[in-house]
Amino acid sequence: MHGLAFTFRQDAPIPLEVDGRCAPGELLxxxxxxGSGKTTxxxxxxxxxxxxxxxxxxxxxxxxxxxxxxFVRTWQRRVGLVPQNYALFPHMTARANVAxxxxxxxxxxxxxxATELLSLVNLEGLEDRRPAELSxxxxxxxxxxxxxxxxxxVLLLDEPFSAVDKGTxxxxxxxxxxxxxxxxxxxxxxxxxxxxxxxxxxNMCLLQRGRILQHGKxxxxxxxxxxxxxxxxxxxxxxxxxRVVGHDAARGLTRLDWRERPLDVAHQPQWAPGTDVAWLxxxxxxxxxxxxEPPREDSDNLxxxxxxxxxxxxxxxxxxxxxxxxxxxxxxxxxxxxxAERNRLGVGQRVSLSLLASAIHLMPAARPRSPAP
Amino acid sequence: MxxxxxxxxxxxxxxxxxxxxxxxxxxxxxxxxSRMRGKVLIEAVVALPLVLPPTVFGYYLMVAFGGGSPIGxxxxxxxxxxxxxxxxxxxxxxxxxxxxxxxxxxxxxxEAIPPEVREAASCCGMTPWQSLLxxxxxxxxxxxxxxxxxxxxxxxxEFGIVLMVGGSIPGETKTxxxxxxxxxxxxxxxxxxxMSALLLVISLVAITLTFAASRRIxxxxx
Numbered sequence: 001m002h003g004l005a006f007t008f009r010q011d012a013p014i015p016l017e018v019d020g021r022c023a024p025g026e027l028l029x030x031x032x033x034x035g036s037g038k039t040t041x042x043x044x045x046x047x048x049x050x051x052x053x054x055x056x057x058x059x060x061x062x063x064x065x066x067x068x069x070x071f072v073r074t075w076q077r078r079v080g081l082v083p084q085n086y087a088l089f090p091h092m093t094a095r096a097n098v099a100x101x102x103x104x105x106x107x108x109x110x111x112x113x114a115t116e117l118l119s120l121v122n123l124e125g126l127e128d129r130r131p132a133e134l135s136x137x138x139x140x141x142x143x144x145x146x147x148x149x150x151x152x153x154v155l156l157l158d159e160p161f162s163a164v165d166k167g168t169x170x171x172x173x174x175x176x177x178x179x180x181x182x183x184x185x186x187x188x189x190x191x192x193x194x195x196x197x198x199x200x201x202x203n204m205c206l207l208q209r210g211r212i213l214q215h216g217k218x219x220x221x222x223x224x225x226x227x228x229x230x231x232x233x234x235x236x237x238x239x240x241x242x243r244v245v246g247h248d249a250a251r252g253l254t255r256l257d258w259r260e261r262p263l264d265v266a267h268q269p270q271w272a273p274g275t276d277v278a279w280l281x282x283x284x285x286x287x288x289x290x291x292x293e294p295p296r297e298d299s300d301n302l303x304x305x306x307x308x309x310x311x312x313x314x315x316x317x318x319x320x321x322x323x324x325x326x327x328x329x330x331x332x333x334x335x336x337x338x339x340a341e342r343n344r345l346g347v348g349q350r351v352s353l354s355l356l357a358s359a360i361h362l363m364p365a366a367r368p369r370s371p372a373p
Numbered sequence: 374m375x376x377x378x379x380x381x382x383x384x385x386x387x388x389x390x391x392x393x394x395x396x397x398x399x400x401x402x403x404x405x406x407s408r409m410r411g412k413v414l415i416e417a418v419v420a421l422p423l424v425l426p427p428t429v430f431g432y433y434l435m436v437a438f439g440g441g442s443p444i445g446x447x448x449x450x451x452x453x454x455x456x457x458x459x460x461x462x463x464x465x466x467x468x469x470x471x472x473x474x475x476x477x478x479x480x481x482x483x484e485a486i487p488p489e490v491r492e493a494a495s496c497c498g499m500t501p502w503q504s505l506l507x508x509x510x511x512x513x514x515x516x517x518x519x520x521x522x523x524x525x526x527x528x529x530x531e532f533g534i535v536l537m538v539g540g541s542i543p544g545e546t547k548t549x550x551x552x553x554x555x556x557x558x559x560x561x562x563x564x565x566x567x568m569s570a571l572l573l574v575i576s577l578v579a580i581t582l583t584f585a586a587s588r589r590i591x592x593x594x595x
Contacts, residue, residue, distance in 0.1 A: 048492050074495040081496040087489035091511045100507065101497040150498060 015210040022186035029197035032207030047074040080147030101149035137168035265360035276365040285359030378552035393475040401479030431537025482516020515587035
């Protein structure tokens, strides 16, 4: 078996019920809100945390197996870890920090190898600085070089971009993407930032309270979440209940009854007619028609409503629309502020929208919240 | 000036520090990292010499080291002489009453090392020993130095326990602190003043050096 495979089970103190794998060269993102257990999973792979029950294997080598009472200590596992705040050794220079991971090399080779690795992360000339004399982005690069110096079998990145400013971050993304192509090891990235996962990850695990809600390609997870819970975690705001009426395979459509309003969506025949479902539409697939240009007759799912609120956030304006008819939930779209101003979009204004049928995704109906005890 | 007493005090202080250095580092580090349940009880026992009156503490040590106690009997059987009223007995007592001074500053300085830094050391492939020598001690040494200086200074100054366990045998257990008391008793104010001034200077120099060293490393790690 090539690559990383892990299984962790535990009830307390941190509940865990996860299985995952990551092939060599693949970047797996663990995404979830704080407290979802993503950092604990990373620490468990490194052997810094020992869950009640678990198994970690890398390229056939077993690092942990509670069934056979195997537990390899962290310093005997070849893991490269970039912790959230980098955790550089403050009393050592950048070069010494990297050389600290090169314990397997003869002493005479360490300094030159450390210098090599520092140039790989674009830190030539800064080898003799101590961490306190480096910027956040530079510290992150030292931490990456130090992790790679271990010649790791798996590279673990714990929110490595959260402590740097936005400009540095996008530069570091590019650098990571550049280094990645040369690394033939599984990479596990912990992040709460969905955009980061979309940009960097090949695969993604969506976590909630120590469990994997969904696993798959980042874009699939974003546009086709399996459950309403997953949809909310990936930031989908427009989720509504409906009932399946029937399918029209010839036109590639499924027809829904949405609060006594017909709604055409992409053909999804796995949902039998009569089933209660939840549907979502990404805000980018909603067309807001300008009042001066009435929509064409053949537009998808034409609906009308009233602007209920209007919040300007810099170049984007978040507009909430209340539908005519029986749907009481509102719809949220991001409108470029310039377009909103040009169309004099304001609270109380009547609007018409098209919901692109091909972008509407169906999920099992949200379970009714259990009544309060 | 009672030179034999001064020399005895310095010897006692240095040997005490030498014995307490590894003990303080290992025990302080263990207390800093341990998440054991009974830890607070152990910390209380470690701190006990700070609050116990020296004469009370000295009395218990004298009883514990005496010919009637197991420790005293084992010592007598092994070395052929008793433990109380000897330099060895005094050294053992000194090590025990300095435990809080040796352990507490060390423990605090190990506690100040971020856990992520220790974890990073183990991810770098360092064994716990390598981590101690290459990462933790270089970061914790101001605390270790403080512990050693405090133990040394405290040994020079301790009176009650030394008198109870050691008596006042010249060249064997008569330390400079006891000698000062003797001088005062003998109305030799000049002698007492000389020795007191010397102890004052030694203590001040030791503390100043510690502070300077801690500040220097603080700046370096900024």
